Amino acid sequence: MTDGTFIGIQPVKDIPGDIRGSQEHALTLWPEISSYVLGLPELNRVYLVGAGGSLSGLHAAQYFLDRRATTPVTSVNSDEFYYRASPGVGPGALVILLSAAGMTPETAKAASWAQERGAAVVAVTLNAEGALAQAVNTAFIAKNGDGNQVLLQLLALAILEREGQNVSTELSALDALPAATETAVQAFEPYAAKIAENMKDVPVTYLIASGSLQGMGTTFTSCFLQEMQWMHAATINANEFFQGAFEVFDKNTKSILYLGEDETRPMAERADRFLEEYSGETFRVDSRELELPGISPELRAFVAPLVFYTISFRLAAHYAAVRGYSLEGRRYMWQFAY
Structure with missing residues (x-):
């Protein structure tokens, strides 16, 4: 941590070497993700929940679902989600929460609350030991943020698949990603x-x-x-x-x-x-x-x-x-x- 301290002009850091590997790892979780979403007893609404960069990181998945899904979907800040306490959060709702480090307390609290209400709750995170993953029954773990983005799109595709849509072309694009x-x-x-x-x-x-x-x-x-x-x-x-x-x-x-x-x-x-x-x-x-x-x-x-x-x-x-x-x-x- 620099704690706000100027450290001086530096050469740009090299491109991380784990981008490709993280995306490829995330793609291996498709069977697990598909099975989970197809196995839900009921699905009539989706909430995408996160805070800060994780909230904006949900936007691409929401855009895709808005364009393709008949299932209603909304995205909301973690604390807003908790304090609004929508009566729609319960059986039939799928709540997908994103937190990279998995330690955002507001997101973990939102996850616990939604699970207590009877919603299906899924965490997308990098940290299997973090507060978010520990608060839910189902967590999909990526290796870095690039992998998290792939996992979110796979969850979106699984929702479309559950609706009876053919998602094979999108899956092929992700394979080439x-x-x-x-x-x-x-x-x-x-x-x-x-x-x-x-x-x-x-x-x-x-x-x-x-x-x-x-x-x-x-x-x-x-x-x-x-x-x-x-x-x-x-x-x-x-x-x-x-x-x-x-x-x-x-x-x-x-x-x-x-x-x-x-x-x-x-x-x-x-x-x-x-x-x-x-x-x-x-x-x-x-x-x-x-x-x-x-x-x-x-x-x-x-x-x-x-x-x-x-x-x-x-x-x-x-x-x-x-x-x-x-x-x-x-x-x-x-x-x-x-």
Whole structure:
């Protein structure tokens, strides 16, 4: 921990060597996940629950389910979930909770409460010994965050499978994901360095996104920039951008724009046209430009948020290198009781 201490400009850390292995490990859990969801006696609603980066990490799965599932699904902050105490949380509900380290007390409390209410409760985490995994009867354990994202999409596919939908093409895309992610991340490195160098000292970082990439954008600004780099930052939905936020943009404003390949791409393209004319430099991270070998064109939108998860981590690593603040450092989090 740096406890908020400047450690000096550093060379960027190497790309982690466990990305591919973690995704491949997560894919081996598909039979277990499918069996669990198919074996539920009743399923008529789904809650996706987490806090902070884990809440935004649920967004891609929710987007996919919103597009494909007939089963109603909602995502909610862990403490909100507990204190709202929805009467829908009970038999027939599936509650999926995400916590990477598995030690977020609000998420563990929410899990215990939902299980006591008779809901089917599943944890997705990296820590089999953590408070979250220990609070539930069923936990799927990944090796890193890239694996967590795969597990969440597998749970979403299992829900569709239970509804009678054919998910074989999506499963084939996930099988190709580990190699595709490696290729995309390697190719992204020079652009990540360019973005970090140009954006490292802006007074406020605005990141604009839509659809399945909204959560990945929020993870980047709230976790990597606010939490780990102590930078003022915000992710703005591409349509919400035109409901007020665009008024603060001018030729001195720099921003980042995530463009996906899902159905909401026209929203991001509309924002892009405005930024091109009225704003300063915009750094576009466009899913269409990613090299994704083995992924068929019709499935690129499905895997894009999982790849963006990984490249957002790499972008954060480049920020840490040029700003001199380790991603492991915190000023307040974990430093004392709050």
